[in-house]
Amino acid sequence: MNTVSSNRSRELDRLLTFGKLVPVITIERAEHAVPLARALVSGGLRLLEITLRTAAGADSASRIIAEVPEAIVGIGTVLTRDDLKRAVDLGAKYALSPGATPTLLEAAARGELPFIPGIATSSELMVGLSFGFDTFKFFPAxxxxxxxxxxxxxxxFPQVKFCPTGGISEDNARDWLALPNVVAIGGSWLAPEGDLNAGNWSALTERAKRALARIGQ
Incomplete structure (x- = not known):
């Protein structure tokens, strides 16, 4: 492992000490971003994944980074080198992808931004390992x-760590976290679309607190 990948891996390990639950957030209206982030942070969730699935995604991440310093913002749904560059330019602390092409892995391996590539098979995992990554998003879990x-x-692959995402819920989160190779889990249930659209920030805070209590944090 070269110096860049070693530093990137250590920084990712450090970031993941801030929480085992990572809300996977898709925001349709950028004005929801800041109150949403504040609600989740108030509930004890600091690690956030803001996806690039909507036109408001990048602007939402930018607003949270600027106005909610307690939040540790990662950019999700990174599909291309341009998406990865956008994450860096936004000031994200880390980035994630649902899968990974050799082109994307090469770009991420050259950079310093902590990156969690997505895999679903052992062959995909082996490709990611060949680029120097040791923590992966298992998707769709x-x-x-x-x-x-x-x-x-x-x-x-005893050396590999995972952040599974896709189909995980409050009811089974603890089972996933009991696995020795799981360092964190991602879930959209922590920031459901209904509460976002309704601006029901107190419900998000209470859901975060309940989820953390159920996993013993």
């Missing part, structure tokens, strides 16, 4: 085989 799949991957 439940459709891709769920907890049994991650247990199986732990055999041939």
């Amino acid at each position: 439940v459709p891709a085989g769920g907890i049994p799949a991650l247990k199986a991957l732990g055999g041939p």
